[in-house]
Amino acid sequence: MNEPLERLVEQFRRLPGVGVKTARRLAYFILEEPQADVDAFVRAITEAKAQVRHCSICHNLSTQDPCEVCRDGKRDGTTILVVETPADVQALERCRGYRGLYHVLHGVLSPLDGVGPEQLQIRSLLERLRDNTVQEIILATDPDAEGEATALYLANLLRPIGLKVTRIARGLPAGGDIGFVDDVTLAGAITHRQEMGGN
Amino acid sequence: MNEPLERLVEQFRRLPGVGVKTARRLAYFILEEPQADVDAFVRAITEAKAQVRHCSICHNLSTQDPCEVCRDGKRDGTTILVVETPADVQALERCRGYRGLYHVLHGVLSPLDGVGPEQLQIRSLLERLRDNTVQEIILATDPDAEGEATALYLANLLRPIGLKVTRIARGLPAGGDIGFVDDVTLAGAITHRQEMGGN
Numbered sequence: 001m002n003e004p005l006e007r008l009v010e011q012f013r014r015l016p017g018v019g020v021k022t023a024r025r026l027a028y029f030i031l032e033e034p035q036a037d038v039d040a041f042v043r044a045i046t047e048a049k050a051q052v053r054h055c056s057i058c059h060n061l062s063t064q065d066p067c068e069v070c071r072d073g074k075r076d077g078t079t080i081l082v083v084e085t086p087a088d089v090q091a092l093e094r095c096r097g098y099r100g101l102y103h104v105l106h107g108v109l110s111p112l113d114g115v116g117p118e119q120l121q122i123r124s125l126l127e128r129l130r131d132n133t134v135q136e137i138i139l140a141t142d143p144d145a146e147g148e149a150t151a152l153y154l155a156n157l158l159r160p161i162g163l164k165v166t167r168i169a170r171g172l173p174a175g176g177d178i179g180f181v182d183d184v185t186l187a188g189a190i191t192h193r194q195e196m197g198g199n
Numbered sequence: 200m201n202e203p204l205e206r207l208v209e210q211f212r213r214l215p216g217v218g219v220k221t222a223r224r225l226a227y228f229i230l231e232e233p234q235a236d237v238d239a240f241v242r243a244i245t246e247a248k249a250q251v252r253h254c255s256i257c258h259n260l261s262t263q264d265p266c267e268v269c270r271d272g273k274r275d276g277t278t279i280l281v282v283e284t285p286a287d288v289q290a291l292e293r294c295r296g297y298r299g300l301y302h303v304l305h306g307v308l309s310p311l312d313g314v315g316p317e318q319l320q321i322r323s324l325l326e327r328l329r330d331n332t333v334q335e336i337i338l339a340t341d342p343d344a345e346g347e348a349t350a351l352y353l354a355n356l357l358r359p360i361g362l363k364v365t366r367i368a369r370g371l372p373a374g375g376d377i378g379f380v381d382d383v384t385l386a387g388a389i390t391h392r393q394e395m396g397g398n
Contacts, residue, residue: 002260004243004251004262010243011244015228016225017224032305046241049229
């Protein structure tokens with residue numbers, strides 16, 4: 001009945017986490033917006049897509065190549081933290097708890113979805129280790145089944161090279177409530193308990 | 200740090216129901232998509248915005264003016280059903296329970312937000328009544344405080360003209376459970392109880 005509207009709804013439905021009702025709401029919102037706002041939205045999409053590229057070293061998203069982190073001489077070049085996605089890098093940069101370099105895998109091992117080591121940025125990670133500058137690899141894939149399997153695969157691949165391979169800590173989240181945290185997190189927090197230092 | 204990406208996140212945040220985390224997820228999704236898919240997305244937005252207009256009669260969204268419903272000679276021209284938004288028209292057309300015409304107010308009365316009768320398509324509704332074809336107005340604004348207030352305002356405005364003014368029914372939703380339905384709906388369903396015909 002209204003083809004351009006239906007096509008727009010279909011396009012919004014392709015976005016992650018957007019069902020048909022949300023897609024309709026978004027489409028109507030766009031159609032009721034002033035033309036200038038719609039133009040700004042379209043321009044933001046087009047420009048971001050045109051200007052943002054993968055860094056050829058760490059494969060994070062950046063407008064520059066190498067990216068800001070890889071070019072920053074003040075970062076600790078002896079440590080590479082391995083994550084699944086560019087969003088993970090952004091979260092880690094926001095928390096300001098890390099001053100080394102990154103490597104973005106762009107996914108996790110997932111045999112059922114046809115994602116093997118060749119589909120991830122693993123070969124490029126190995127290439128970065130060739131000049132022996134890097135001494136520690138921190139595996140920071142997500143603490144779920146696929147993230148753990150990917151971390152295990154990488155640990156087995158990297159340890160024989162003689163590198164220190166660590167896994168980002170699991171445990172209770174800050175501000176968490178032991179009475180309400182899920183079982184897996186709680187059991188893991190006990191398994192990975194750490195000795196307290198005195199003072 | 201990554202301006203085009205941040206601008207895109209900001210643009211997604213303007214959409215209704217999209218918080219900062221969802222906006223980031225959507226922005227990363229777009230950046231990781233093939234260029235052809237991003238082009239299709241942008242084209243759908245641009246074309247829908249360019250081609251979809253308000254019908255000059257009922258003010259619903261349409262690629263044609265007058266819209267398909269207003270031009271359809273088989274629709275019952277003696278009845279106008281008044282709704283808040285174009286999405287409401289779409290929902291009503293989908294349920295196939297109505298064969299008359301529509302009128303889209305494009306909002307509800309909301310004095311606190313500065314929305315009075317002049318900001319809604321009320322004057323254009325009155326103009327449609329001039330030739331005395333219309334005999335019934337069905338008020339189908341939402342069953343919330345503002346929707347009820349708008350329905351009451353329109354009823355008081357339209358009844359003196361000598362029109363039949365009705366309100367869409369409130370009651371238990373199909374498949375609802377009396378034990379779990381909210382109090383207002385339940386009380387309303389008793390107040391608006393209807394006599395059952397025998398057979």
